[in-house]
Amino acid sequence: MVTIKDIAAKMHISTSTVSLVLNHRYDKRVRPDLARDILRTAEEMGYHYNELAASLRKGATHTIAFISDQVATTPYAGEIIHGAQDAARQLGYMMFIIDADGKRNLEQDLSHMLGWGVGGYIYAKFANRLVSVPHALNDRPVVVVNATERNGAHPSIAPDEVGIGYSATKYLLDAGCRRIAYIGVGVGTLAQTGRMTGYKNALHDAGIPFDNRLIVRVSQGTPAFEAVERLLDETKPDGVFAFNDARAVYVYDYAFKHGLTIGSDLSVIGVDNHEVICDTTVPALTSVELPHYEMGFWGACKVISMIEGGDPITENRATPAYHAVTIPTVSGDKSPALIPCAIIAKQSVVGEVS
Numbered sequence: 001m002v003t004i005k006d007i008a009a010k011m012h013i014s015t016s017t018v019s020l021v022l023n024h025r026y027d028k029r030v031r032p033d034l035a036r037d038i039l040r041t042a043e044e045m046g047y048h049y050n051e052l053a054a055s056l057r058k059g060a061t062h063t064i065a066f067i068s069d070q071v072a073t074t075p076y077a078g079e080i081i082h083g084a085q086d087a088a089r090q091l092g093y094m095m096f097i098i099d100a101d102g103k104r105n106l107e108q109d110l111s112h113m114l115g116w117g118v119g120g121y122i123y124a125k126f127a128n129r130l131v132s133v134p135h136a137l138n139d140r141p142v143v144v145v146n147a148t149e150r151n152g153a154h155p156s157i158a159p160d161e162v163g164i165g166y167s168a169t170k171y172l173l174d175a176g177c178r179r180i181a182y183i184g185v186g187v188g189t190l191a192q193t194g195r196m197t198g199y200k201n202a203l204h205d206a207g208i209p210f211d212n213r214l215i216v217r218v219s220q221g222t223p224a225f226e227a228v229e230r231l232l233d234e235t236k237p238d239g240v241f242a243f244n245d246a247r248a249v250y251v252y253d254y255a256f257k258h259g260l261t262i263g264s265d266l267s268v269i270g271v272d273n274h275e276v277i278c279d280t281t282v283p284a285l286t287s288v289e290l291p292h293y294e295m296g297f298w299g300a301c302k303v304i305s306m307i308e309g310g311d312p313i314t315e316n317r318a319t320p321a322y323h324a325v326t327i328p329t330v331s332g333d334k335s336p337a338l339i340p341c342a343i344i345a346k347q348s349v350v351g352e353v354s
Helices: 004-011 015-022 032-044 051-058 079-090 106-115 161-174 190-205 221-235 245-258 292-308
Strands: 063-069 094-099 120-125 142-145 156-159 180-185 215-218 239-242 267-271 286-289 337-339 342-344
Touching: 004 015, 004 032, 015 032, 063 079, 063 292, 079 094, 079 120, 079 292, 120 292, 142 292, 156 161, 156 292, 161 180, 161 190, 161 239, 161 267, 161 286, 161 342, 180 190, 180 221, 180 245, 215 221, 221 245, 239 245, 245 267, 292 337
Parallel strands: 063 094, 063 120, 120 142, 142 156, 156 337, 180 215, 180 239, 239 267, 267 286
Antiparallel strands: 286 342
């Protein structure tokens, strides 16, 4: 690797002069023609500016760490990482990823990060749930993404789960459905509670009484399909709101088995906009898309603003690689900030197929 000393030796000048030029601190102390020669020689010799070393000398590494709990291995949740990376890159930061899937020593990984001078941390989950941030990060800039912190000590962002349930149910109501079933998950989660609340609120606003017989909570596999089959046989709904796309598949299986047409005889809407499911079902499944990319982007912008003690979006940046970025809009001034979710209309709801 070419060093400042190598450049100085080739040009027969002092290393301090070369250093001043390569660190853009020479002002009037180095003649303009000599500065140009130094920059040209450095480029010809293949010199690469050590951004990390320079950052360490200044006491600011311009790095953040993304602590992932199965985020990297979940197809749709992986967009959280993409969003965070894009925001960090645009704001002149690098991002490291730490896998916290329970099989590794997270505390040991964090001690290494702390030793490297990482400026801030994004603590993300693959699904919205209650979490506790590791004690080692208590005094560090931390943002929780796609989760809700138990003690609310750090800024966090999560999907508007109540909004998901409300908008999905209202979408079915607007399509003419009046007997809407809900297929939930077998265990209680923040997402389940929120989506169920939204479902009930939408029915209430439409003047439709809540009917507990239209609710089923299932896990996976054959027992789940059998439970969904009993629900649909006994209650004969005209619309189904499924907790996620995977559970909406059981409705498709039921329709195929009983000679029903999804999108005309029975309307279905899921959550996740899981590409493998939504684009391979026939007809294509309408789904509420979780804003994973936007949450990651917001999280990176937020933690960088905490590191810098101000808004990195509106400040003038020193790096020419910086571009203006737009932080996703969220609602509420409490933690977690809630981000709205869009319905991706396809063909599984009455009226969508012309």
